[in-house]
Amino acid sequence: MTSERNTDIEIRLLIEAIYLKYSYDFRNYSGASIKRRILHALRQFDCLTVSALQERVLHDPGMFMQLLQYLTIPVSEMFRDPGHYVALRNEVVPLLRTWPSIKVWIAGCSTGEEVYSMAILLREEGLLERTIIYATDINPHSLDKAKQGIYSMQSMREYAENYRLAGGRRDFAEYYTAAYGNAIMDSTLRDNVTFADHSLATDSVFSETQLVSCRNVLIYFNKALQDRALGLFHESLCHRGFLVLGSKESVDFSAYSERFESLVKPERIYRKS
């Protein structure tokens, strides 16, 4: 039990050290998951204690970059939860059309799968040309991958099925070029995409938007940080703008439960009220 208590103290110190040295703020992440990820990294880096890991991370920025890959969770797919995209097409797109120009913020875009999904959907609806997509994340490696838009052909086969179920109107293969077991996404899909480093924990709002998509990011935050992020989304969204969350996320337990109304409840699509 003593060693367990030590581990918990060390984890707090490590997170504090990361914040002080690198300005990455994990202090309000959900404790259970961050603890598992740090202990997992510990084994990968062959450190006996979290304190030993902390020493290496403090003195070696390269080491921190490696640890960051464990602290963030790059789980993403294209057209994940196809029903969500069907609802976007049917319920949100007709209203989005009414704005002369559209700004979309994909917060926590990870390796870009959601960005390309959104761009494909907007192109098929004839809206991509007048849309700017801001794709933000805290992990520079993930952002690089997102910008490159190269995914394994194996995963593309799964995404093709998602795309079909999501109401896709074309042959999914039209959106990429296959080469050496990889798929290279059509680069014109990201003509209107701005990729940027942005932290929901420490940064502020940078633009007015009509739609914010933040899926499977808030579950890693504690309630205080969830409230902060929802506050940013609320501030960024224009009057009656749209907020879309992951399938197990909601505004229900947050300070913003009264400030967003459900548009499509099972798909977690909200409108600023």
Next chain:
Amino acid sequence: MKGVHAVVIGASAGGVTALFSVLGALPAGFAIPVICVLHLPDDRHSQLAEVLQRRLRRPVFEARDKQPLRAGQIYVAGPGYHLSVERDLTLSLSQEPPVHFSRPAIDYLFMSAADAYGAGLLGMLLTGANEDGAEGLAYIKQNGGRTVVQDPCDAQVALMPEAALALHQPDHILSLSGIERLLAALETSAC
């Protein structure tokens, strides 16, 4: 059994039937939260909570992110997400890779609940064809909590309880009816 502030239950193959009888044995007006992970196919719409609720005739909730744990409530993990207990006694979901091919993983629920409840936790591992939960149950014991393993001879599939017994000596090895008796006699105190 005194001083139990929460019960966590893990099961896999054969687990639905086992959960029916174990949860059915909870005394009326039990005053602690009960949290369960049953391995499920990774299908977005699980009916487990509804099925249990109908059968048990008491409310059963599919666990939601940031949901505060309440005394006398039963929570089950939904498919596709790990379920954890946070130290402020709320639930949280996450999508780290599967453990022993499972998401939700029993180990993650057990370990996080042991961190949150310490000696006040009772962990139970039932039937299953998977080693998930063994490490988590040992961790509960290590943190002062109490542990119960379903007797492998009584389990529909023995592998999960056997894996647990290979890792640590639990407080009780019981058949399902033994577990039912233990739960029925649970003297609980709200936390």
